[in-house]
Amino acid sequence: MSDTQWLPRIDADLCNGCGLCITECPTEALGWKDEKAALVHSDKCIYCNACEDVCPVYAIELPYLVLRVNKATQEKP
Amino acid sequence: MRQPFSVVNYLGQLGYFAGQPPATLERIAETAIPKPTEAGETLFLEGDPCVGLWMIEYGRVKIYKLNPQGQEHILRILGDNETFNEIGALDGGANPANAATLSDSMLWVLPTQTFRELILKDNAFAARVIQMLARRVRGLVSQIEDLTLYSVTVRVARLLLKQVDDPALSGTGVTRAALAAHLATTPQTISTALRELETTGAIRFDRHHIQIVDEALLRSIAML
Numbered sequence: 519m520s521d522t523q524w525l526p527r528i529d530a531d532l533c534n535g536c537g538l539c540i541t542e543c544p545t546e547a548l549g550w551k552d553e554k555a556a557l558v559h560s561d562k563c564i565y566c567n568a569c570e571d572v573c574p575v576y577a578i579e580l581p582y583l584v585l586r587v588n589k590a591t592q593e594k595p
Numbered sequence: 596m597r598q599p600f601s602v603v604n605y606l607g608q609l610g611y612f613a614g615q616p617p618a619t620l621e622r623i624a625e626t627a628i629p630k631p632t633e634a635g636e637t638l639f640l641e642g643d644p645c646v647g648l649w650m651i652e653y654g655r656v657k658i659y660k661l662n663p664q665g666q667e668h669i670l671r672i673l674g675d676n677e678t679f680n681e682i683g684a685l686d687g688g689a690n691p692a693n694a695a696t697l698s699d700s701m702l703w704v705l706p707t708q709t710f711r712e713l714i715l716k717d718n719a720f721a722a723r724v725i726q727m728l729a730r731r732v733r734g735l736v737s738q739i740e741d742l743t744l745y746s747v748t749v750r751v752a753r754l755l756l757k758q759v760d761d762p763a764l765s766g767t768g769v770t771r772a773a774l775a776a777h778l779a780t781t782p783q784t785i786s787t788a789l790r791e792l793e794t795t796g797a798i799r800f801d802r803h804h805i806q807i808v809d810e811a812l813l814r815s816i817a818m819l
């Protein structure tokens with residue numbers, strides 16, 4: 519799996535160009551590309567979810583990986 | 596010392612009767628039936644026809660249900676100046692639950708008939724009753740929303756446990772939209788459920804990881 523997998527995904531077909539996500543992004547990771555929102559500075563993204571929350575057309579998705587953290591106290595083998 | 600109880604004053608404080616001229620209140624109050632009761636008396640049973648609106652001058656009343664095994668489940672405990680059984684009083688239907696006194700009490704019943712006549716005769720009164728009922732319905736809707744969220748939280752907890760044991764399921768990662776589609780709800784509800792789970796300390800967000808930090812807790816939330 520490449521690292522770029524774990525970045526916000528923006529569906530340009532769904533995006534209506536309202537710009538809310540760009541305004542909302544706290545780190546200026548988002549910008550414009552062909553009048554659609556795009557992740558222009560992926561290194562800046564802190565995965566805060568603000569863009570996904572604000573998008574009115576559900577054009578943005580943040581994928582998550584579910585995993586266990588091993589606690590020293592965990593009893594299971 | 597306890598102030599002498601005046602049914603008229605009491606009625607005037609109830610939302611329904613606000614703005615009624617004193618003479619009307621007086622007439623309404625005259626129909627109220629005094630019910631002095633001792634501790635432990637049953638006032639009415641679930642399913643019996645409702646006799647009217649109950650008012651507590653002083654005392655303690657429990658509203659309760661019995662499960663099929665006869666165990667008591669208390670819904671509400673009411674005290675001085677409170678009323679109960681409004682809905683039954685309005686529609687004259689059956690009592691939705693049982694009521695009994697917990698202490699020696701002075702109660703009053705405003706008969707269903709009084710309500711009926713007022714609704715027919717007095718538009719302003721009818722409008723206030725509608726308002727009161729509307730507020731109740733709103734309250735119920737938000738209760739249902741709470742219950743829905745509750746069940747979503749339970750189901751999200753289950754899905755997370757399933758995902759973690761079967762990485763193939765994750766594939767390109769879980770998204771809230773995918774969870775929402777899977778659970779037939781909205782991404783916003785999923786967000787709220789995930790936040791709830793995070794607040795309990797069962798999971799933690801770390802960048803693109805949803806970490807299960809307390810699996811036993813997550814399992815108990817998932818009711819597994």
Ligand code: SF4
Pocket residue numbers: 526542543544545546547548557562563564565566567568569570
């Ligand atoms: S997740 Fe947060 S930081 Fe990353 S692009 Fe969206 S709003 Fe910006």
Ligand code: SF4
Pocket residue numbers: 528532533534535536537538539540554555572573574575576577578
């Ligand atoms: S909020 Fe959604 S629709 Fe608006 S610009 Fe961003 S991705 Fe496009």
